[in-house]
Amino acid sequence: MIPEPLREKLKSQINQAENPREQAVNVMYEIQRHYGYLTDEGLQEAAAMVGATPLELEELATFYDFIYREPVGRFVLHVCDGVVCWMFHEGSLFDYMCRKLGVCAGEVSADGMFTVLPTACIGYCDQAPAMVVNGRFFGHLTPALIDEILEQLKTETCDLVLCR
C-alpha cells in the first residue's frame, strides 16, 4: 500500500483534472519520486486511481524514457547524446562518467547516488556538451567539471524535482 499522505496528494492532483487519465504521467512521476522508481505495487494502485487497468498504465510506463521501472540512483545523470554534443565529445564523456562511477548505463553506483543514462538532445545545444540532472542543466562539460558536479551533488540536500 502506498502511504496515506502520498495517496491524498495524488487524489487531489487527480481531482484537478477534468479526466483522471490526463494525470497518468503525473501520478507515475509522484510515485517514482517517492520510491525512487515506479514500483509494481505503485503502478497497480496508480492505475486504479486514474481509472485505467494496470496494463494500460504499463503501456505508458514502458513507452516513456523518464519513467523508471527499476531502482535508479538518487540522481540520474541524463547525458545528452545528440549530434551537437557528439560533435564536441564523441561519446567520451558518457564513458568517462561510467568509468568514474564504476557503472554501466542504467546501473546504480555503489553509494546509491547516481545512475547514468543517455538522453536525446536536451535543448542546450548552444552549451554542448551538456547534461541535465534533477531538472538542472550543466553545459560545456569537461572531465574536470564533471568531477566537480558529482562532488557537489553528493553533498547537496536539494529537493528532487519531478524527474530526478
Next chain:
Amino acid sequence: MYEQALFKNRQEGRPATLAEYRAGGGYQALTDTVNKLSPQDLIQALKESGLSGRGGAGFPTWRKWSFVHENAPHPRYVGANTDEMEPGTFKDRVLVNTDPHLVIEGIILAGYAIKAQKAFYFIRPTYEMDAQIIERELQVAREAGFLGQNILGSDFSFDIAVHRSAGRYICGEATAMVQAIMGRRPHPQKNVHMTDAGLWDRPTIVNNAETLACVPLVIRNGGAWFKGLARTETGAGTKLYCISGKVVRPGCYELPMGIPFREILEEVAGGMLPGSELKAFIPGGASTSFMPPKFMDVAMDIDSLKQVGHRFGTGAIIVFDQNTCILGATLNLITYFARESCGFCTPCRQGLPYILDLIQRLENGEGEEDFIPRLRELAGHMDKAYCAFAPGAAAPVKGMLQYFEAEVREHIIQKKCPFK
C-alpha cells in the same frame, strides 16, 4: 541591429515579469480582442500576416484555425507544443525563459479564435524548470484577470493547464501529443482531423509555442506589419533561429525570416571557431538534410529552401566543420531516430535499424559498395511510413548520399573511418 519583436523583453538571467510585459504593450491585444474583435477578425489578421507554423511543418496558422467549424461541438481545446525534442532546437525553451506572458497571451488568443474552453501546455521533462516558470506565470495571469472565468469582464472564459510529458520525441507530433494528454500510448493518429475530433474527440488545434507567441504581435501591430518584418517576399515575420555546432557564438537569435545562412553564421554567430572551416550545415533540426556551403546564400525561409529542394524545419541550424565525419554524424542522428521511433508501423520500426546497421558497418570500415544504393533505397522507403517521423529521419541520410557520397565511399576504400 535586427528588430526584436518576440525578444523585445529579453534580458540576461530571468524572464520578463507581467509588469514588464505589460509596459511594452503586453495583453493589449487580448484587451482589444475581448472588447471589440470577433474570432473571424483574428483569423483575418493572421491571414494578412502570413504567419505559418514554427513547429516544423510550416502550415499557415490562419488556415488551421479556420478549419474549426462555427457549429462544431464544445468543449474545444488548444494544445501549446513545447515538446521541442528535435535535436538542435532550443528556441521554445529560450522563448519561455524570455517572455512567458507573450506565449500565454498567444494561447489565450488562439482559444478565443476557435472559441475554446481550455488549453494544455505540453512540455518535455528536461524542461521541468521552464514548466515551473509557466505554471507560476499562469497563476499571475489568472490573478490579473487575463485567464479564468470571464476574462477581463467579458463572457469569454478560458484556462491553461501545464501537461508534463515523460520523454519521447514522437510526443511532439500533434496527433500523438493529443493521445499523450489523454493518458494513452502516444502513437500518431492520422485517421482523424483534429480540428473535428482531437482531444477527447473534440475540436482541437495544436500550435508550436513560437507560433502562438507571434499572435499577440500580429493582433497588436497588424498583419501587414508582421509580414513586413521578413527579409523576403516569400517569408513573414521574424524567426527564432538557433545556431549550434562549430561557431563562435552559438545561441538563439531573433532574425528576419529569410535571412541567408551566411549572414547568420558570419554576422550573428561570429563565424566559425578558430581552426574550423564550414563543411556542412543542417538548416532546421535533425530531420532536415545536410547542406553544403554552396547553399550559404539561400534565403532561410520555407519557400526559398523548398525551391532548392530543402526543408526549413524548425530553423535550428547545426554547423559542422572539416574535422567532422558526415557519416559519423549521420550515424549519431539515425541512432537517435531508430531509438525514438514509436514502433507503430513497419517501414520505420524495421527500416531505421536496418539503415543504422548499414551506416554502423560503413563507419567501422566493414562496408561494401552496394551499401550505398541499398541505403538510398531504404531512405526512399521511409516515405511509406505512417507519419512524418520516418521521412524526417531519412532526410540526413539522403543529404549525406547526395552531397557526401565520396566521403562515404572513402570509408569503403580505406576500410576505416578516414577521420579516425
